[in-house]
Amino acid sequence: MANPVSLTGRLFLSFMKEFNDILALFYNTIWWMISGPFRGKTAGRVSIFHQLVFAGVQSVVIVGFISLFTGIVIAMQSAYQLKQLGAVIYVAPMVSISMCRELGPVFSALVVAGRVGSAIAAELGTMKVSEQIEALETLALDPVRFLVVPRFLGLLIMLPCLTLLADFMGIIGGLIVAVTTLNIDMYRYMTFAFEFLKWKDVYTGLVKSSAFAIAISMISCHIGLGTAGGAEGVGKSTTTSVVISFIMIIVLDCVFTGIFFFSQM
Amino acid sequence: MENSKQEAREVIVAVEDLVRKFGDRVVLNGITMKIYKGETFVIMGGSGCGKSTLLRHIIGNLKPTSGRVSLLGTDITKLDGAELDGVRKKIGMSFQSSALFDSMTVGENVSLPLREHTKLGKSVIDIMVKMKLELVGLRGFEDLYPSEISGGMKKRVGIARAIAMDPQVVFYDEPTAGLDPIMSSVIDKLILDLSKKLQIASVVVTHDMKSVMNIADRIAMLYEGKVLQIGTPDEIRKSPNGIVQQFIQGSFDGPIRFFQEKDDYLEQLTK
Numbered sequence: 273m274a275n276p277v278s279l280t281g282r283l284f285l286s287f288m289k290e291f292n293d294i295l296a297l298f299y300n301t302i303w304w305m306i307s308g309p310f311r312g313k314t315a316g317r318v319s320i321f322h323q324l325v326f327a328g329v330q331s332v333v334i335v336g337f338i339s340l341f342t343g344i345v346i347a348m349q350s351a352y353q354l355k356q357l358g359a360v361i362y363v364a365p366m367v368s369i370s371m372c373r374e375l376g377p378v379f380s381a382l383v384v385a386g387r388v389g390s391a392i393a394a395e396l397g398t399m400k401v402s403e404q405i406e407a408l409e410t411l412a413l414d415p416v417r418f419l420v421v422p423r424f425l426g427l428l429i430m431l432p433c434l435t436l437l438a439d440f441m442g443i444i445g446g447l448i449v450a451v452t453t454l455n456i457d458m459y460r461y462m463t464f465a466f467e468f469l470k471w472k473d474v475y476t477g478l479v480k481s482s483a484f485a486i487a488i489s490m491i492s493c494h495i496g497l498g499t500a501g502g503a504e505g506v507g508k509s510t511t512t513s514v515v516i517s518f519i520m521i522i523v524l525d526c527v528f529t530g531i532f533f534f535s536q537m
Numbered sequence: 538m539e540n541s542k543q544e545a546r547e548v549i550v551a552v553e554d555l556v557r558k559f560g561d562r563v564v565l566n567g568i569t570m571k572i573y574k575g576e577t578f579v580i581m582g583g584s585g586c587g588k589s590t591l592l593r594h595i596i597g598n599l600k601p602t603s604g605r606v607s608l609l610g611t612d613i614t615k616l617d618g619a620e621l622d623g624v625r626k627k628i629g630m631s632f633q634s635s636a637l638f639d640s641m642t643v644g645e646n647v648s649l650p651l652r653e654h655t656k657l658g659k660s661v662i663d664i665m666v667k668m669k670l671e672l673v674g675l676r677g678f679e680d681l682y683p684s685e686i687s688g689g690m691k692k693r694v695g696i697a698r699a700i701a702m703d704p705q706v707v708f709y710d711e712p713t714a715g716l717d718p719i720m721s722s723v724i725d726k727l728i729l730d731l732s733k734k735l736q737i738a739s740v741v742v743t744h745d746m747k748s749v750m751n752i753a754d755r756i757a758m759l760y761e762g763k764v765l766q767i768g769t770p771d772e773i774r775k776s777p778n779g780i781v782q783q784f785i786q787g788s789f790d791g792p793i794r795f796f797q798e799k800d801d802y803l804e805q806l807t808k
Contacts (some may be wrong), residue, residue, distance in 0.1 A: 403632045403633070405638035406636065407632055412622035442789075
């Protein structure tokens with residue numbers, strides 16, 4: 273049996289190494305994004321466009337669907353409590369604020385981590401085990417510039433957009449409940465929803481979703497590029513990237529919420 | 538006599554006392570060899586003897602534990618980033634699994650290095666791609682995707698991509714592995730043709746004995762991370778070394794043993 277102290281130490285060291293590698297990849301990605309255009313070595317426009325479509329446009333339906341139902345559920349759950357206080361109308365700001373500050377960014381990030389992050393890890397992992405990454409290097413082409421930058425940009429641009437969509441769809445979900453079962457008309461619901469909603473609620477959500485986008489793309493790319501061991505390795509990378517991304521999303525969410533809460537933003 | 542003639546020729550690859558360890562396992566144990574301009578040099582040996590690892594050291598994808606590799610006159614053991622890329626632009630590599638980019642057509646695969654590393658116009662690049670594909674006998678397949686062509690065709694597209702930048706040396710990792718005998722001969726002939734037509738050095742890593750004897754100017758036999766012998770096909774064929782003889786004849790009996798003697802085995806089991 274291994275000594276628990278040494279085991280903990282080893283786990284901590286391997287965690288620090290992975291974390292360090294992900295930071296190095298992030299640095300590398302930013303460096304290519306900034307210096308690339310000046311040296312005429314940009315990431316391909318076609319592949320960026322492709323990633324924007326894949327990460328963003330093709331996630332619209334599922335993100336919209338999930339947020340709509342989330343909005344409906346929050347409206348019903350909060351109405352259940354607010355009814356006892358005779359303050360059912362406050363369902364509207366309840367839904368709009370919780371969607372914009374918290375649920376919109378987190379749910380859309382979770383969906384995108386499952387849908388896009390896993391695809392990134394699987395694609396890069398397959399390229400790694402079929403020697404395509406090595407082929408790129410041998411052709412004197414940097415995999416970070418070629419593969420990581422488009423995926424990073426795709427998520428960084430599209431996840432905040434999806435978050436806005438999720439915010440909106442959640443509010444619509446609440447509206448459906450308000451109009452059909454709570455006897456609140458559409459005008460009153462919308463007025464209340466937006467009266468209590470401040471700009472900072474929306475932009476703190478967008479700041480969070482940008483951080484999630486960076487985390488998802490860097491984790492998936494790092495794990496994908498580090499794949500070893502054939503088909504089994506690709507499967508393992510895909511699972512690992514989704515699990516780690518999920519954990520990181522929740523941890524980052526906690527950190528950012530803490531920062532915004534204590535700085536009274 | 539042979540040696541003095543070779544000294545006068547340009548050295549493309551020089552490997553000096555290359556050692557590589559993975560953990561405690563010594564995979565390459567003091568490899569020294571020189572490869573000259575215009576020759577077809579074959580590195581052969583059994584599976585797991587370190588020949589693919591050696592190739593990855595020569596093209597700079599792996600760094601040695603100790604020793605030196607010089608490629609086209611540049612010591613690449615300490616190089617990284619842009620400097621290493623500068624040398625890599627002058628070499629070509631054909632991979633065991635072809636390693637074509639799935640998301641690109643055959644034409645885009647071959648034109649990729651040209652589009653990225655040169656300032657040539659699109660029409661010029663199109664013509665060059667057609668010429669390179671013509672050389673490997675695949676003109677007219679530009680618009681197909683790698684998933685739509687056979688294994689032998691993929692190998693040839695991989696070779697076309699490797700020669701796209703007119704390299705001074707082309708490396709082939711197991712060019713005939715997994716191909717039928719006719720396609721193997723086609724690839725062998727292609728390697729020879731390219732060496733002759735383009736006057737480039739070819740370095741082939743393989744364990745396919747038929748193809749070795751067909752294409753090699755010189756052969757290096759690797760065994761357990763060491764070079765057993767370097768020589769022309771005739772010299773290798775007449776080699777007094779038992780391991781070399783067993784390998785080229787592909788015989789079960791010989792110095793390389795896969796089964797233990799009965800007594801040794803019993804002793805090991807009961808120990």
